[in-house]
Amino acid sequence: MTTSAFDVIIIGEGIAGLTAAGALAKKGLSTATFEQQIFGGLVLNVNELDPAPPGGEAGGAAFASELTGANADAGVTSIQEPVTALTAADGAYVVTTESGNYRARQVIIASGARLKTLNVPGETEFEGRGVSKCADCDGPMFQNETVAVIGGGDSALQEANVLTHYCGKVLLIHRGTAFRAQQRLIDQVNANDKIEKRFGTTVEAILGGQMVEKIRVKTAAGSEEIAAAGVFAYIGLEPNTAFVPDSIKRDDQGRLVTSDALETALPGVWAIGAVRSACGGSLDDAIAEAHRAADAVAVRLK
Ligand code: NAP
Numbered sequence: 001m002t003t004s005a006f007d008v009i010i011i012g013e014g015i016a017g018l019t020a021a022g023a024l025a026k027k028g029l030s031t032a033t034f035e036q037q038i039f040g041g042l043v044l045n046v047n048e049l050d051p052a053p054p055g056g057e058a059g060g061a062a063f064a065s066e067l068t069g070a071n072a073d074a075g076v077t078s079i080q081e082p083v084t085a086l087t088a089a090d091g092a093y094v095v096t097t098e099s100g101n102y103r104a105r106q107v108i109i110a111s112g113a114r115l116k117t118l119n120v121p122g123e124t125e126f127e128g129r130g131v132s133k134c135a136d137c138d139g140p141m142f143q144n145e146t147v148a149v150i151g152g153g154d155s156a157l158q159e160a161n162v163l164t165h166y167c168g169k170v171l172l173i174h175r176g177t178a179f180r181a182q183q184r185l186i187d188q189v190n191a192n193d194k195i196e197k198r199f200g201t202t203v204e205a206i207l208g209g210q211m212v213e214k215i216r217v218k219t220a221a222g223s224e225e226i227a228a229a230g231v232f233a234y235i236g237l238e239p240n241t242a243f244v245p246d247s248i249k250r251d252d253q254g255r256l257v258t259s260d261a262l263e264t265a266l267p268g269v270w271a272i273g274a275v276r277s278a279c280g281g282s283l284d285d286a287i288a289e290a291h292r293a294a295d296a297v298a299v300r301l302k
Helices: 015-026 041-045 060-074 135-142 154-163 183-190 283-300
Strands: 002-011 031-034 077-079 085-089 092-096 100-109 113-115 146-150 169-173 195-198 202-208 212-219 222-227 230-233 237-239 269-271
Touching: 002 015, 002 092, 015 031, 015 041, 015 060, 015 283, 031 100, 041 060, 041 113, 041 135, 060 077, 085 100, 100 283, 135 154, 135 230, 146 154, 154 169, 154 183, 154 230, 202 230, 212 230, 269 283
Parallel strands: 002 031, 002 100, 031 077, 100 269, 146 169, 146 230, 169 195
Antiparallel strands: 085 092, 092 100, 113 237, 202 212, 212 222
16 A cells, blocks of 8 residues: 655546646645546536636547646646545545555545436446447437437537437437526527427337337326437436545535535535535536635645
8 A cells, every 4th residue: 555645635637626736736735636537527528618618618628638738737646546435534634545545634525426327228238339428429420310318407408409410310308398407508409400309208218139229218198119229318417425424414416515615524625516515517617616625725724
């Protein structure tokens, strides 16, 4: 087991974590970031950030890559390992991974969230064979075909619009009777001839042979099978908090509760972005929280 020490450890290399790390390194604090998958977080799969924050005009992957490069230049240590535990120790904190323990005087949790799954038969079986989580990456595989997008929030509507660049038809399947997305996204969907909306409809199963061929849906009228070559579920987010101690409170969606100043119940442990209860949900909100947390941490370490 190795033990290294930093002024600040940031858990998560999504846009929030990368932004906070860059700001802290520029303040002269020794800073490390941890990432369990690949830098960029949720926006890695979004080619067109809408609205795009300053620096994000070229898309999510380019933006994250830019921030990562700038952080490396500023001296941020990037550790590509999942964090398994966060514990208090002698007035500081220890972040644990499989290979070691890392001490920090302050910790910012920016571990973000992952897309929820439908939990229906066929979803796991057809992953990569028609079931996808990335409209921008996989959309081109469905040229002129019919695909289904599930959900009624910003993500589902935004990605349904993206898929119409490639697909012949996009079935937008929502369990409710009205979307709860930004009005401009609803307007875009309503104006798009390639999108067919189905309200009051839930997906029961994803069916096919080698590849996805159809979905079975349920409405008030009963069950029905509809042909679709692709299935994209955007039904909300699940926060990444497995390593977070129980002493940090969660809200009813499992997100971390903080004070208005972004500090959790553990003094010196902060939470920002999609993992935090009451974070606005836009990229601009996550970036603003990153700067606020970096400022607060710097003051605490003076
Ligand atoms: P969300 O806002 O939580 O919406 C999830 C949608 O999925 C809801 O319509 C919900 O239905 C539906 N749903 C949930 N569980 C379901 C299930 N088991 N089966 C079928 N449908 C289900 O999630 P999101 O759209 O991913 O957005 C997450 C956050 O990111 C939000 O804060 C959003 O504003 C933000 N975001 C912003 C942008 C942007 O600014 N451009 C783009 C994408 C996301 P009900 O309505 O019936 O609950």
